[in-house]
Amino acid sequence: MIQVTLYDVDIGCQFHKLYFAIQSNSQTVETHLVSQLPISTLIEGREFKIILKDGSITIGSISFPPKQLTKQLNLVRWITLFDPKDDQYDGNFIEDDIEQPRILLRIETNYQYQQKMFKNNLLSSCQLNQKENTQQHIDKKKIQQIIDDHKDMQNKYNSLKEDLLAYRDISQQEVKQLEQEKQSYLQENKALKQQIQILKQNELPIHDQQQKNGTNNNNNKMK
Structure with a gap:
């Protein structure tokens, strides 16, 4: 299981209604209106994708494949969102991303939460x-x-x-x-x-x- 928590968003422009959606195995797990943070979701799987939308318009997304989600991962980082057609995370989880749009995300995969x-x-x-x-x-x-x-x-x-x-x-x-x-x-x-x-x-x-x-x-x- 993976514990994912959204703490903040930084998109660099005005917006109307922000929606935060999480997918696992190409299926939407949860969708939240970003009005009250933090938003926390428990994912049963080894991969997931985050999509940020303003109404029906997609601002950006980020995908995390299983090879990046090790059992010892437990961190909070600013992560930049990309075009949904090519949104695989290519960072190292060591430094914060600075490009907008970005989200402040906590990812916990060390199973402490589950235990x-x-x-x-x-x-x-x-x-x-x-x-x-x-x-x-x-x-x-x-x-x-x-x-x-x-x-x-x-x-x-x-x-x-x-x-x-x-x-x-x-x-x-x-x-x-x-x-x-x-x-x-x-x-x-x-x-x-x-x-x-x-x-x-x-x-x-x-x-x-x-x-x-x-x-x-x-x-x-x-x-």
């Missing part, structure tokens, strides 16, 4: 995976707590049903209180079931099959 990007991407990926794993752990604990609450509510409801069956002769006030507790349970339990459903739809991980079976059994009992 840096690889390390940054790897680090970002590791940080993202760690963040996702942490969030999954939190979500798993959250849904497990909801499942436990669901079991507690089921036990409470079963106890209330037993109380209603065992004490037919209790006072109306006590029956009313038990019925109110039952309705309160039903409302709370409905909210818990909705939370569980939402979390499952979001594909939160529940790896304990026994917990899932227990939840399903409890749901069947409530139906």
Whole structure:
């Protein structure tokens, strides 16, 4: 890969809209309106060509063949643009070109940029995976707590049903209180079931099959 960055242009005349285009293997890689510098492009290849235009008029171009782009090249130079019919770079990359039109260009082919990007991407990926794993752990604990609450509510409801069956002769006030507790349970339990459903739809991980079976059994009992 080759990292190419345009820092400045010096064309020696007035212009309207300058465009900076890069080609690789005769295919245009990117085209930019030269209004905000620097412009940086990463080229996947071993050769490239730069074209500078004012609107549709070509001001000049410069081509760099593979033999000039060694693995140790890392520099910033003023480079003169030529006629597109004969624009191969014939300099030595040691001195700045002084003829106009010219561009101030950085060329980096020592793969330091590629290695840096690889390390940054790897680090970002590791940080993202760690963040996702942490969030999954939190979500798993959250849904497990909801499942436990669901079991507690089921036990409470079963106890209330037993109380209603065992004490037919209790006072109306006590029956009313038990019925109110039952309705309160039903409302709370409905909210818990909705939370569980939402979390499952979001594909939160529940790896304990026994917990899932227990939840399903409890749901069947409530139906």
